[in-house]
Amino acid sequence: MTEATATLVTGIAELTTNDAELGLLADAALVLSGERVVWAGPARQAPAADERVDVEGRAVLPGWVDSHTHLVFAGERSAEFAARLAGQPYGAGGIATTVAATRAASDAVLAATLRRLVAEALRQGTTCLETKTGYGLTTAEEVRAARLAAEHVDEVTFLGAHVVPPDWQGTAGDYAALVGGEMLDAVTPFVRWADVFCERGAFDADATRSVLSAAARAGLGLRVHGNQLGHGPGAALAVEYGAASVDHCTYLSDSDVDALAASDTVATLLPACDLSTRQPLPDARRLLDAGVTVALASNCNPGSSYTTSMAFCVATAVLQQHMTVAEAVRAATWGGARALRRERGDGAVGVLCPGARADVHVLDAPSAAHLAYRPGVPLTHAVWRRGTREV
Numbered sequence: 046m047t048e049a050t051a052t053l054v055t056g057i058a059e060l061t062t063n064d065a066e067l068g069l070l071a072d073a074a075l076v077l078s079g080e081r082v083v084w085a086g087p088a089r090q091a092p093a094a095d096e097r098v099d100v101e102g103r104a105v106l107p108g109w110v111d112s113h114t115h116l117v118f119a120g121e122r123s124a125e126f127a128a129r130l131a132g133q134p135y136g137a138g139g140i141a142t143t144v145a146a147t148r149a150a151s152d153a154v155l156a157a158t159l160r161r162l163v164a165e166a167l168r169q170g171t172t173c174l175e176t177k178t179g180y181g182l183t184t185a186e187e188v189r190a191a192r193l194a195a196e197h198v199d200e201v202t203f204l205g206a207h208v209v210p211p212d213w214q215g216t217a218g219d220y221a222a223l224v225g226g227e228m229l230d231a232v233t234p235f236v237r238w239a240d241v242f243c244e245r246g247a248f249d250a251d252a253t254r255s256v257l258s259a260a261a262r263a264g265l266g267l268r269v270h271g272n273q274l275g276h277g278p279g280a281a282l283a284v285e286y287g288a289a290s291v292d293h294c295t296y297l298s299d300s301d302v303d304a305l306a307a308s309d310t311v312a313t314l315l316p317a318c319d320l321s322t323r324q325p326l327p328d329a330r331r332l333l334d335a336g337v338t339v340a341l342a343s344n345c346n347p348g349s350s351y352t353t354s355m356a357f358c359v360a361t362a363v364l365q366q367h368m369t370v371a372e373a374v375r376a377a378t379w380g381g382a383r384a385l386r387r388e389r390g391d392g393a394v395g396v397l398c399p400g401a402r403a404d405v406h407v408l409d410a411p412s413a414a415h416l417a418y419r420p421g422v423p424l425t426h427a428v429w430r431r432g433t434r435e436v
């Protein structure tokens with residue numbers, strides 16, 4: 046077997062490793078071989094390699110880890126967005142529009158959208174993506190969504206409990222039983238995670254409990270959409286069930302924050318969604334100061350957050366949510382990886398240290414501070430994913 050070519054990446058002005066020992070390095074280098082990082086450290090100590098790429102004084106980060114998206118859909122909802130700008134509130138009801146469009150779309154159309162958005166994200170430095178089902182809401186449609194998602198992204202989440210579909214109105218308990226029964230059994234081969242939208246207008250605490258319990262029995266990891274549109278039981282249930290993350294967290298009580306701080310559940314903030322739905326931006330400082338692990342994700346979907354830009358999320362978190370640049374970058378890389386339980390071990394993502402996946406994001410800037418200092422400017426200069434240069 047031939048040895049993989051070792052590539053020395055040099056000329057790194059600032060290297061964010063997210064590694065406890067390596068930390069943030071100035072004047073650094075990296076060595077990539079095959080799909081892995083094999084060395085990271087000060088440039089003066091860099092080992093020899095087969096080839097060398099000089100990034101000429103730019104900043105280097107782990108690729109973004111976008112731990113919350115909904116990419117299996119058809120159609121778009123710009124008319125709903127325009128209505129929001131005119132004062133209509135965002136509600137879970139719009140999801141039904143996308144459900145109808147998605148059910149009517151062919152596999153080829155859904156796969157083309159997935160490919161387009163994954164490529165769009167990659168061009169902006171996103172190298173690890175989670176996506177959810179949830180716009181099918183029948184057993185056959187949820188299986189189709191899970192199968193297509195598994196062909197295109199790193200992590201797939203079953204979100205049959207997104208909303209009660211129009212054909213089940215008035216029988217939410219029966220629909221939740223279907224989700225936690227036949228639907229869950231059918232999608233399990235394609236997914237690692239199950240999620241519930243625990244919110245007024247979607248699933249209440251009892252229905253959330255029944256789906257999370259069934260998913261846990263089936264061996265899936267758990268996630269919860271919680272506390273997006275108002276205070277509610279989502280975050281507390283996520284902690285009670287040991288979910289890997291609770292996502293949105295726009296409205297958290299002090300006891301929610303305390304429970305999260307004492308748990309392994311990551312609070313995933315979705316600033317692009319809060320802006321698009323005209324919700325308040327939650328104060329990340331409150332969470333960080335309490336000791337909560339925070340992730341940032343795009344929540345790319347056609348209703349509440351139609352963007353793949355993790356850089357936009359980072360800039361917003363810094364400019365509006367009281368995160369430092371270092372905290373926001375960590376939340377969009379290591380934090381996302383932690384929310385997906387992929388932050389350690391062989392092939393870890395969101396970190397740049399020996400053994401990590403060679404997912405590398407070179408900014409066209411000397412420091413990560415430029416992500417917030419120059420918001421909206423496309424700053425991705427180069428991207429390696431699994432050791433292959435993609436951008």
Ligand code: NIG
Nearest residue numbers: 139140242270344346348349
């Ligand atoms: O995470 N909150 C529920 N689900 C999505 C929105 C989906 C939609 O509006 O189509 C979210 O924001």
